[in-house]
Amino acid sequence: ARPRVGYYYTGKTGAEIPLQEIKELKVKEYQSIPVVVGEADSVYDAISAMFLEDVGTLFVVDQSSQLAGVLSRKDLLRASIGKQDLETMPVSIIMTRMPNITVCRKEDFLLEAASLLIERQIDALPVVSEKDNHQYEVVGRVTKTTMTKALVHLVNSERPLGGNRS
């Protein structure tokens, strides 16, 4: 490789990030806390929760606290320009439902989760713990914000591996 010259040039002593270590980063090291609403909650309450918690995606759980759906800002925006009464419409009408939800697990590789976000064109994945009968408990959240933070942290930390950075 030809030498690079400039203020940021550090020469051959520059640190390197072992590619393998990035590939082995786990979802659990970067996941954040999920924000959930109940499937009987109103769209209005979901919009309020989204603003209060300042998240882009809400997860919807059923009465047994299992994952039932996902609500994006886009879903809520679409509903809010409709003619229905947001205070009486339950989120179950507009959410993306199981089994059409893309999920990940805390032991999954972070880069696999990042690839899923890009391939499926979604903003967030619920991190789930699987129960019997394909029942999922929501234990975390990874988003494009998670991935942006990971990119910044990888470059800024001397040792990208070790410990929870969320």
Added chain:
Amino acid sequence: ARPRVGYYYTGKTGAEIPLQEIKELKVKEYQSIPVVVGEADSVYDAISAMFLEDVGTLFVVDQSSQLAGVLSRKDLLRASIGKQDLETMPVSIIMTRMPNITVCRKEDFLLEAASLLIERQIDALPVVSEKDNHQYEVVGRVTKTTMTKALVHLVNSERPLGGNRS
């Protein structure tokens, strides 16, 4: 470092990404096409544009095509649950205005843009070309999607540098 064992373990021959090369990636190598609306356009038209173009952030330009504001999904959602008529309300009422807009330039480092997205808690930055009198022409867009793609590409490509990957 202690050895890691497992299916993905490649031993000491694993590739490394020179940290310096990641730090030197430029915004222009990853930026995507900006989606703009006019400041006299209605909020309803902006919501339509957001769905049609499938973006999370719109940039607002004035009559001379210079950057005047930014509209996030959150801004549009907040407006849509209000009592106003979305078809007559101009976006200029609800947009974030200059000079409160965080911008970047195509020669900026990608990682600086990523840090700005995290620090300012925003989803997108307009890539601008500066004119006289702090007038900005919008020439691109970098978002948390851009950063998620960059993270995936860095790990999947043997040679992270060289060429436009957007």
